[in-house]
Amino acid sequence: MNTFEYRDGSLFAEGVALSAVAQRFGTPTYVYSRAHIEAQYRAYADALAGTPHLVCFAVKANSNLGVLNVLARLGAGFDIVSRGELERVLAAGGSADKIVFSGVGKTRDDMRRALEVGVHCFNVESIDELERLQQVAAELGKTAAISLRVNPDVDAGTHPYISTGLKENKFGIAIADAEAVYARAAALPNLNVVGVDCHIGSQLTSLPPFLDALDRLLALVDRLAEQGIRIRHLDLGGGLGVQYRDEQPPLAGDYIKAVRQRIEGRELALVFEPGRFIVANGGVLLTRVEYLKHTEHKDFAIVDAAMNDLIRPALYQAWMEVVPVQPRDGASRQYDIVGPICETGDFLAKERDLSLAEGDLLAVRSAGAYGFVMSSNYNTRGRAAEVMVDGDQVFEVRRRETLDELFAGESRLPE
Ligand SMILES: Cc1ncc(COP(=O)(O)O)c(C=O)c1O
Numbered sequence: 001m002n003t004f005e006y007r008d009g010s011l012f013a014e015g016v017a018l019s020a021v022a023q024r025f026g027t028p029t030y031v032y033s034r035a036h037i038e039a040q041y042r043a044y045a046d047a048l049a050g051t052p053h054l055v056c057f058a059v060k061a062n063s064n065l066g067v068l069n070v071l072a073r074l075g076a077g078f079d080i081v082s083r084g085e086l087e088r089v090l091a092a093g094g095s096a097d098k099i100v101f102s103g104v105g106k107t108r109d110d111m112r113r114a115l116e117v118g119v120h121c122f123n124v125e126s127i128d129e130l131e132r133l134q135q136v137a138a139e140l141g142k143t144a145a146i147s148l149r150v151n152p153d154v155d156a157g158t159h160p161y162i163s164t165g166l167k168e169n170k171f172g173i174a175i176a177d178a179e180a181v182y183a184r185a186a187a188l189p190n191l192n193v194v195g196v197d198c199h200i201g202s203q204l205t206s207l208p209p210f211l212d213a214l215d216r217l218l219a220l221v222d223r224l225a226e227q228g229i230r231i232r233h234l235d236l237g238g239g240l241g242v243q244y245r246d247e248q249p250p251l252a253g254d255y256i257k258a259v260r261q262r263i264e265g266r267e268l269a270l271v272f273e274p275g276r277f278i279v280a281n282g283g284v285l286l287t288r289v290e291y292l293k294h295t296e297h298k299d300f301a302i303v304d305a306a307m308n309d310l311i312r313p314a315l316y317q318a319w320m321e322v323v324p325v326q327p328r329d330g331a332s333r334q335y336d337i338v339g340p341i342c343e344t345g346d347f348l349a350k351e352r353d354l355s356l357a358e359g360d361l362l363a364v365r366s367a368g369a370y371g372f373v374m375s376s377n378y379n380t381r382g383r384a385a386e387v388m389v390d391g392d393q394v395f396e397v398r399r400r401e402t403l404d405e406l407f408a409g410e411s412r413l414p415e
């Protein structure tokens with residue numbers, strides 16, 4: 001679905017002109033569409049109707065309280081990787097008992113808090129983490145529900161930085177070792193084995209790697225059953241890709257249908273952890289052209305957003321579509337869209353044909369996932385504002401960071 005569309009020569013988010021958003025909130029500003037986020041969540045949840053399931057939004061993709069709140073109201077679960085994300089989910093109205101806790105580096109403090117609030121499941125990534133969780137749970141007199149995150153050694157065919165299911169990656173427990181670790185888990189008194197988990201990477205654009213991983217997980221479930229260890233849920237992680245340019249990722253419905261066919265006849269609940277799929281195309285980054293700079297070799301549009309606001313192009317050479325909010329007639333030129341930061345890596349897009357003038361507004365599309373959450377204060381730049389459009393209304397869900405906030409907590413040395 002597309003909730004960002006041109007109407008009367010101007011780009012809209014649902015019922016709101018982005019030019020009006022820029023006027024009211026300034027730039028750079030992230031703009032999210034509630035309708036898009038809801039529709040994407042429902043694409044998963046509806047396809048799972050009839051099978052016990054949890055759709056746990058991967059909070060790392062977009063942790064804004066407004067976004068989390070929209071999903072919490074739909075009954076979503078959440079996939080978290082830190083105590084900070086846990087507190088965000090609770091503050092946004094999410095239910096602790098629908099949280100799955102992922103991540104290779106859970107601290108004792110993370111574990112204590114998660115046990116206190118009663119998360120649905122810990123996705124445990126190593127034998128040492130298992131022993132630590134047993135200890136912390138015993139200290140609190142609690143039982144921790146666990147899955148082991150297994151590493152199925154499947155090539156997700158995605159960017160190497162975001163591919164996680166190969167044996168050389170730091171994630172999970174090698175599938176060959178999983179039975180032994182499950183046996184250990186089953187023997188620990190404060191742990192309750194409930195599931196098997198995997199996540200093989202992000203921005204996957206074809207089904208076979210997912211289904212390959214699933215087949216390996218199901219074979220493991222069978223081997224565990226022979227050992228008397230009964231698995232109640234399969235957590236297949238996130239990773240379903242979206243269209244940034246011309247990718248044609250599978251439809252969520254087709255993916256889930258294929259999964260359901262494979263688990264038919266088994267008493268297994270399904271957990272998914274989609275992040276990008278739910279929010280990426282539900283957000284744009286609005287930015288304004290500060291200068292046009294024409295050199296002998298290149299034409300640059302210097303905008304007021306930079307790699308500190310949106311690092312995906314610099315970090316992964318990610319291609320993000322950049323469009324004018326109010327397209328103008330006239331000859332176009334090939335621009336590199338760059339920010340004000342003192343690095344050549346500070347670009348949002350390269351070699352785009354656009355007709356531009358100083359002061360024009362641009363929208364970087366597909367910026368709802370891994371956008372604001374990966375932003376920083378590099379070059380002492382305040383973080384952008386975030387707003388949520390809902391029909392013809394706009395809500396500021398995070399105000400722009402002020403200069404005072406940028407210094408807060410820092411101090412000079414004593415005289
Ligand atoms: C454990 C885990 N679950 C879920 C996700 C969400 O992935 P995506 O945004 O690709 O759906 C990630 C990130 O790739 C992850 O590491």
Ligand SMILES: N[C@@H](CCCC[NH3+])C(=O)O
Pocket residue numbers: 060162202203312316369370
């Ligand atoms: N940050 C990455 C995705 C990371 C996935 C995290 N498990 C991106 O922008 O594509």
